[in-house]
Amino acid sequence: LGMNKYVSRGLLLAGFAGGLWVAGTGVAAAAETPAGDEAPAVVNVQLPLTLEGQAVSATGTSTQDPPAEKPKPAPIVSVDLKAVTGVLKGEKAVAAVSTPVTVSGNAVSVTGNAKSTASSVTQTPAQPKDAPSSNDPLGVLTGAQGLVDVSAPVTVAGNAVSVFGDAESHGSAVTTTGAGGDGGGSALENEGIGVGTGWQAAGDVTAPLTAAGNAASVFGDASSNGSRVDVRDADGTAGGAGTISNSGIGLNTGWQVPADVTTPLTAAGNAGSLFDDAASNGSQVAIEDRSGVANSGGRIENSGIGKDTGWQIPADVVAPVTFSGNAISGTGEAVTSGSDVAISDRAGVANGGGEVSNTGIGWLVGWQIPADVSAPLTASGNAFSATGDVASRDSGVTVADSAGVANSGGEVGNAGYGVGSGWQIPADVIAPVTVSGNAGSVLGDAGTSGSDVAIVDRSGVASGDGEVTNAGYGVGAGWQIPADVTAPLTFSGNAVSGSCDAVTTGSDVSVLDNAGVADGGTASNAGYGVGAGWQIPADVTMPVTASGNAGALLDNATSTGSGVAIVDNGGVADGGSEIGNAGFGLNSGWQIPADVTAPVTLAGNAVSAGNEAVTTGSGVGIVDDASVADGSGEVSNVGVGKDTGWQIVTDWTTPLTASGNAVSGAGDAVTTDSGVGIVDRGDAVDGAGEA
Numbered sequence: 156l157g158m159n160k161y162v163s164r165g166l167l168l169a170g171f172a173g174g175l176w177v178a179g180t181g182v183a184a185a186a187e188t189p190a191g192d193e194a195p196a197v198v199n200v201q202l203p204l205t206l207e208g209q210a211v212s213a214t215g216t217s218t219q220d221p222p223a224e225k226p227k228p229a230p231i232v233s234v235d236l237k238a239v240t241g242v243l244k245g246e247k248a249v250a251a252v253s254t255p256v257t258v259s260g261n262a263v264s265v266t267g268n269a270k271s272t273a274s275s276v277t278q279t280p281a282q283p284k285d286a287p288s289s290n291d292p293l294g295v296l297t298g299a300q301g302l303v304d305v306s307a308p309v310t311v312a313g314n315a316v317s318v319f320g321d322a323e324s325h326g327s328a329v330t331t332t333g334a335g336g337d338g339g340g341s342a343l344e345n346e347g348i349g350v351g352t353g354w355q356a357a358g359d360v361t362a363p364l365t366a367a368g369n370a371a372s373v374f375g376d377a378s379s380n381g382s383r384v385d386v387r388d389a390d391g392t393a394g395g396a397g398t399i400s401n402s403g404i405g406l407n408t409g410w411q412v413p414a415d416v417t418t419p420l421t422a423a424g425n426a427g428s429l430f431d432d433a434a435s436n437g438s439q440v441a442i443e444d445r446s447g448v449a450n451s452g453g454r455i456e457n458s459g460i461g462k463d464t465g466w467q468i469p470a471d472v473v474a475p476v477t478f479s480g481n482a483i484s485g486t487g488e489a490v491t492s493g494s495d496v497a498i499s500d501r502a503g504v505a506n507g508g509g510e511v512s513n514t515g516i517g518w519l520v521g522w523q524i525p526a527d528v529s530a531p532l533t534a535s536g537n538a539f540s541a542t543g544d545v546a547s548r549d550s551g552v553t554v555a556d557s558a559g560v561a562n563s564g565g566e567v568g569n570a571g572y573g574v575g576s577g578w579q580i581p582a583d584v585i586a587p588v589t590v591s592g593n594a595g596s597v598l599g600d601a602g603t604s605g606s607d608v609a610i611v612d613r614s615g616v617a618s619g620d621g622e623v624t625n626a627g628y629g630v631g632a633g634w635q636i637p638a639d640v641t642a643p644l645t646f647s648g649n650a651v652s653g654s655c656d657a658v659t660t661g662s663d664v665s666v667l668d669n670a671g672v673a674d675g676g677t678a679s680n681a682g683y684g685v686g687a688g689w690q691i692p693a694d695v696t697m698p699v700t701a702s703g704n705a706g707a708l709l710d711n712a713t714s715t716g717s718g719v720a721i722v723d724n725g726g727v728a729d730g731g732s733e734i735g736n737a738g739f740g741l742n743s744g745w746q747i748p749a750d751v752t753a754p755v756t757l758a759g760n761a762v763s764a765g766n767e768a769v770t771t772g773s774g775v776g777i778v779d780d781a782s783v784a785d786g787s788g789e790v791s792n793v794g795v796g797k798d799t800g801w802q803i804v805t806d807w808t809t810p811l812t813a814s815g816n817a818v819s820g821a822g823d824a825v826t827t828d829s830g831v832g833i834v835d836r837g838d839a840v841d842g843a844g845e846a
Contacts, residue, residue, distance in 0.1 A: 256309045260327065261316075268320040268375070271327065274313030278306075278331045278363070306331075306388075307362045313382065314369045321375040322428075327368030327382045331361075331419075332389070344400050355401045357413040361388040361444075368424045368438065376432045376487075382424030383439045386475070388417045392448045399448075400456040401467075411457045414470045417444040422478045424494065432487040432543070435494065438480030440535075443499045444473045448525075454510045455525075462518040469511055473500040473529045473556075480550065484540040488599075492548040494536030496591075500529045500556045504581075511560075512568040513579075523569045526582045529556040534590045536606065544599040544655075550592030551607045552647075556585045560616045567616075568624045569635075579625045579635045585612045588644045592662065597653040604660040606648030608702075612641045612668045623678040625690075635680045635690045641668040641723075642697045648717065649701060654709040657763075659717070662703035664758075666721045668696045678727075679735040680746075688738035693749045696723040701757045703773065709765040711822075717759035717773045719814070723752045727783045734784060736802075737793040744794035744801065751807045752779040752835075759829065760813060764820040771827045773815035779808045779835045789845045808835040 260274025313327025368382020392399070392413045401411040424438020448455065448469045457467040480494025504511060504525045513523040536550020560567060560581045569579040592606025616623060616637045625635040648662020672678060672692045682688020703717020727734065727748045738744020759773020783804050784790045794800015815829020 252303075252305045252307075254305070254307045254309070258311045260312050261314045262322075263315075264317045264320055264322075266319045267317070268323070269315040269317040269372075270321075270323045271313050271315045271325070273326040274324075274367070275328045276310050276312045276330070276367075278308045278310065278329075303356070303358045303360075305360045305362075307360070307364070309364045310367065312365075312367045314366060315371070315377075317372045317375055319374045320372070322370040322372040322377045324368050324370045324379045325381060327379075327423075329365050329367045329383070329423075330385045331363045331365065332387045344398070355399075355411045355413075357392045357399060359392045359415045360418075361386075361416070362418045363420070365419065365421045365423065367422075369422060370426045370433075372428045372431065374430050375428065377426040377428040377434070377484075379424050379426045379435045379438065381437045382479075384421050384423040384441070384479075386417075386419045386421065386440075386442045388444045398454045398456070400454070402458045404460045406462045410466045411455075412468045413448050413455060414468070414472075415448050416472045417442075417475070418472070419475045419477075421475065424480045425478060425482070426489075426491075427483045428487055429485040430487065431484070433482040433484040433489045433540075435480050435482045435491040437493045438491075438495070438535075440477050440479045440496045442473075442475045442477070442497070442531075443501070445501045448504045454512070455504075456510075456512050457523075458514045467511075467513045467523045468526075469504050470524070470526045471504050471528070472526075473498075474531065476532045477535065479533075479535045481534060481536065482538045482545075482547075484543055484545075486542045487540065488543040489538040489540040489545045489596075490548075491536050491538045491546075491550070494550045494591075496533050496535045496551070497553045498529075498531045498533070498555070498587075504560045510566045510568070511581075512566070514570045518574050523567075523579045524582075525560045525567055526580070526584075527560050528582075528584045528586075529554070530584070530586045530588075532588045536592045537590060538594045538601075538603075540596045540599055542598040543596065545594045545596045545601050547592050547594045547603040547606065549605040549607075550603075550647075552589050552591045553609045553611075554585075554587045554589070554643075555611045555613070556583075557613045566622045566624070568622070570626045574630045579623075580638075581616045581623055582636070582638045582640075583616050584638075584640045584642075585610070586640070586642045586644075589647065591645075591647045593646065593649045593651075594657075594659075595651045596655065598655065599652065600655040600658070601650040601652040602656075602658045602660075603648050603650045603662070606659075606662045606702075608645050608647045608663070609665045610641075610643045610645070610667070610698075612639075616672045623672075625680045626682070629683075629687065630685045631687060635678075636693075637672045637678055638691070638693045638695070639672050640695045640697075641666070642695070643699075645698065645700045645702065647700075647702045649704045649706075650712075650714075651706045652708070652710065655707070656711045656713070657705040657707040658711075658713045659703050659705045659715070661716045662758075663718045664700050664702040664720070666696075666698045666700070666754075668694075668723045672727045677733045677735070679733070681737045682743045683739045684743060685741045687740060687743040688736060689745045690734075690736045691747045691749075692727045692734055693747075693751070694727050695751045696721075697751070697753045697755075699755045703758050704760045704762075705768075705770070706762045707764070707766065710763070711767045712761040712763040712769070712819075714759050714761045714770040715772060717770075717814075719756050719758045719775045721752075721754050721756070721776070722778045722780070724780045726750055726780075733789045733791070735789070735791045738799045739795045740799065741796055742798045743796065744792060744799045746790075746792045746801065747803045747805075748783045748790055749803075749805045749807075750783050752777075753807065753809045754811070756810065756812045756814060758812075758814045760816045760818075761824075761826075762818045763822060766819065766822040767825070768817040768819040768822065769825045770815050770817045770829065773826075773829045775812055775814045775831045777808075777810050777812070777833045779806075782806055782836070783839050790839075791845070804839045806839050808833070
């Protein structure tokens with residue numbers, strides 16, 4: 156009965172796959188009808204469903220070799236939306252959506268072996284037109300403009316699945332490239348005069364879902380070799396020398412939300428078996444975001460005159476979720492080697508000589524929130540088994556954020572005149588969560604060697620000779636909060652076993668924060684009136700690291716050569732930069748520049764309840780060179796009036812470190828050559844700086 160159940164399920168799976176295959180062929184054939192040539196407002200939709208090179212077997216061996224041809228995407232379908240008249244005149248929607256579903260090079264078997272070899276899939280979304288887009292309406296709720304480019308391919312390729320036999324995947328490769336964007340090198344303009352006019356939402360989203368090079372088996376071995384996934388987003392919003400401008404005069408006019416988001420979800424090169432061995436070798440995942448919002452010489456401008464006008468939210472977000480190169484087994488051995496994950500964010504908001512400016516005159520006008528966020532979640536090169544031995548070797552994770560907000564010569568400016576106007580919050584956040592190179596077993600040995608995690612933050616806010624300026628005249632105007640935060644959570648190179656040995660060797664974690672706020676640049680703020688001119692530039696580095704630790708319940712625990720290095724060179728306004736603030740009136744001109752480094756580190760420790768605990772050569776180095784206003788930087792503040800000109804310049808370093816400790820319940824405890832070095836050169840104002 157059990158066998159019949161699995162066989163019937165396998166046949167149902169084969170029938171289901173075949174049905175999808177036929178359905179995909181029908182969809183592709185139906186989509187070949189030529190689209191209309193005239194499309195004043197464009198809606199580009201690409202929804203190809205491709206099933207190619209599948210091998211499905213219920214009782215025999217299932218083998219998939221390289222496909223003869225690559226999947227062909229369906230043609231673009233264009234929909235002509237005629238403009239309407241009246242109070243809603245000037246509505247415009249330009250949307251390019253690419254959501255191909257590709258199932259290629261997979262092998263599925265119920266009772267036999269499943270093998271997939273050299274599966275390859277390439278996704279390249281079509282580029283939208285580069286022609287300038289403009290809109291200039293008059294009336295009520297007119298001038299709304301939505302430009303959206305979405306690339307969300309779903310790819311299942313090079314996977315091998317078996318219930319009773321072995322599952323093998325070799326050389327699976329997936330490449331996803333987003334090259335469309337919105338307005339590459341061209342201008343996006345919008346102007347609204349009236350009530351609720353001038354809305355504009357330009358957005359670019361790349362969110363691929365990829366499952367490639369994975370091997371899964373219930374009763375047989377699972378093996379994955381040479382899986383590779385590349386995700387590159389070069390779209391951005393108004394790239395090149397593109398300009399995004401918006402102007403609204405009236406009530407609730409001039410809204411603008413340019414946004415670029417990259418959120419790939421990737422599961423690649425993993426091996427999982429319930430009752431047998433699982434092995435993963437050479438899994439590679441590379442994610443690169445060069446998109447940003449208005450890069451190169453691009454400008455983002457917004458102006459609002461009236462009530463609640465001039466809102467602006469340019470944002471760039473990189474939040475990939477990656478599960479790669481892991482080996483998981485229930486009762487057999489789990490081994491992973493050479494897993495590599497690289498995440499690079501070069502996007503930022505208005506990079507190069509880009510400018511982000513905003514002006515609001517009236518009531519609660521001139522709001523601006525340029526933000527860049529890099530928050531990858533990565534689980535790579537880990538090995539877990541319930542009863543068998545586990546080993547993880549040479550796992551590497553690299554996260555580099557060079558994005559920032561308005562980098563190099565970029566400028567972020569904001570001005571608000573009236574009541575509660577001129578708000579500005581440029582922020583850069585890097586908060587990666589990394590679980591890499593760990594080995595865990597309940598009843599078998601656990602060993603990890605050569606785990607390496609490197610996190611680099613070069614972004615800051617308005618780096619280079621960039622400027623962050625803000626001015627508010629009136630009541631409660633001119634608020635400014637430029638902030639740079641680096642808060643990685645890292646769990647790497649640890650070995651844990653319930654009843655056998657736990658050994659970790661050569662675990663290395665490096666966290667480098669060179670971001671600061673306005674490196675080499677200027678952060679200035681001025682507020683004239685009541686409670687105006689507030690300013691809070693802040694740089695925070697708070698890494699939490701657990702690395703190179705060994706823990707065993709009943710056997711030996713050994714940790715060797717664990718290294719953790721944390722360097723904060725960020726500061727607030729580095730180089731020859733200046734932070735200036737002036738407030739004239741009542742309670743105006745407040746200023747709080749702050750730099751905080753508060754790492755929590757648990758590294759190179761060995762803990763055993765029933766046997767020996769040994770740790771050798773654990774090293775932790777924490778260096779804070781950040782300060783507030785480094786080099787010849789200046790922190791200045793002027794307040795004329797009542798309770799004005801407050802200034803709080805602070806530098807904090809509060810590390811919590813547990814390193815090179817050996818703890819045993821019943822056996823020997825030995826620790827050798829443990830070293831912890833903490834250096835704080837921060838001060839409030841370094842060099843020839845002045846406060």
